[in-house]
Amino acid sequence: MVEKFLKYCKIELNLSKNTLIAYKKDLENFMEYLPSDIEIVNVKNTDIENYFLTIKQNSKCRASSICRKISTLSHFFKFLISENIINTSPIINIQKPKKESHIPHFLTDEEVAKMIEVAKEDEKNGKKHAAIIALLFASGMRVSELCVLKISQLEIDKSQIRVIGKGNKERIVPVSNNAISILNEYLEDLQSSIFLFPSVRSNHISRIHVGNILKNIAKMANIDAKKVHPHALRHSIALKLVNSGMDLRLVQEFLGHKDISTTAIYTHVNSKEIVDLVKKYHPMSKDNAEGNDGNLVKNL
Template sequence: MNESDRALVDRFCDMMAAEVGASRNTLLAYRSDFEAAAAALGSIEKAGPKELERLGEAWADLAPSTVARRSSALRRLFGFLMDEGYRPDDPSAALPKPALRRPLPKVLDTHEVEAMFAEVEGRAQSGQPIALRNLALLELLYGSGLRATELVSLPRRAVRQGQPFLMLRGKGDKERLVPVSERAAGAVAEWLKHVPVDSIWLFPSGKKHLSRVRLFQLVRDMAALAGIAPDRVSPHVLRHAFATHLLAGGADLRVLQALLGHADIATTQIYTHVDAARLVELVNARHPLADQPR
């Protein structure tokens, strides 16, 4: 990247940090995409529609999601440069527009989730601290739809008896209310009896809290105990199950968006496709005419 482009990128990143609150990692990702674009264009500052059209060929071997991300970054940069008077036009209409197909998330059906709970609850009846902790983890993952990082980093007093929700600071440093069922609150209360009183975490591990990697391992172990293939289950799969089963039960899409903490409802709409896909599968498998020859 030449010095002129670097200076413009610096101004753009300063704006993103000050006005949008972009994190360090986000800014590094932007810089990486701009470096790649500059290598293909020669100069971002002087690039016009013809140069941008050639990016499609230069990036032909890249994944569509990578091309889409780089195009999005350049589109935002060119808009900034025109708004601030650094260039007279915005050529971003010529950027590649790869067709993206969002993959459907893995989902467990209700019977599989019930099997996991039956196994974990049975072990928790022993009163063993590890078993009580695992039940509390499972209740909050499936019952509240928490992300893995949100769950393991919960403060010790995050879940309070008689309070049907907790205030959570999640992805993007945004706060949201998360529902806590009576079952989950009860499981957490039993686990709290074994949490050191001086711990600042609900799920402590050494001097810190339980790690995301360890949570991933625990969830897979729970699945295996219930006779479910471990590679089908993860903390995020349980979050997907929370969303899909709520939607199937009649939950409003906007409510689901708020519960999951999605900034864009388009992200939440993926669950409508999941539900539709399951309905098609059900019709093909169970309809009386499904096996009849034409």
């Protein structure tokens, strides 16, 4: 039944591969929790409540993951209803936890430039790694979108890329001249391939491989590797665009966000700006206070 549900999600709902993997894992975890004498068609609301109570008590599962698990089960039981396997869904009055609010990691322009510079020092894979960093930052694309990017999606003469995002939705993403230049250097040495970043083991490079590449380069560039991951580059260009005054809905379109509330997280003032504003306007700052009391701010 799970496989039939996943097939429905893939064909009818056009869900991404990563979402399908998450759905499958969520359903497997739930079925492992159920006692052997309870079949999925006989699940009751109390079973659902106890399952999520157990998760909250015995695991470090994030609120966002719990919300996804609730959505997975909700979609699954709705599917069973549509197939006339059950009459009502056992998921009722299950409250989703409030998702954690956090400001994402981001890199400065100087750090990105340093990583590209360090990447190029590798004679064997330097051009490839530099192209990966440049494209992730310049286009703001998701790492999953980068991994499956085909050469046929490149429109170098127009300095843009046709990116296939979640739900197979296509969007046109402009790319800077500097990124195009770095990409062209890589393409000169690329052997015949369908994918822009092919892999020996599979058709294209994996997300894990990209993550490892970035962390290794960050270490060599003396940048905190903990904050360096593929999505950090996406965060970085998004924050830069928002802080430059670009309309939020245009940034939403650029990033391929379905909900503008996801884009709105980049409207948070970053910590450096807070420090600069405090130093400029705080009555005890050097520029605004009489005498030497302004030095107190530097020591706080």
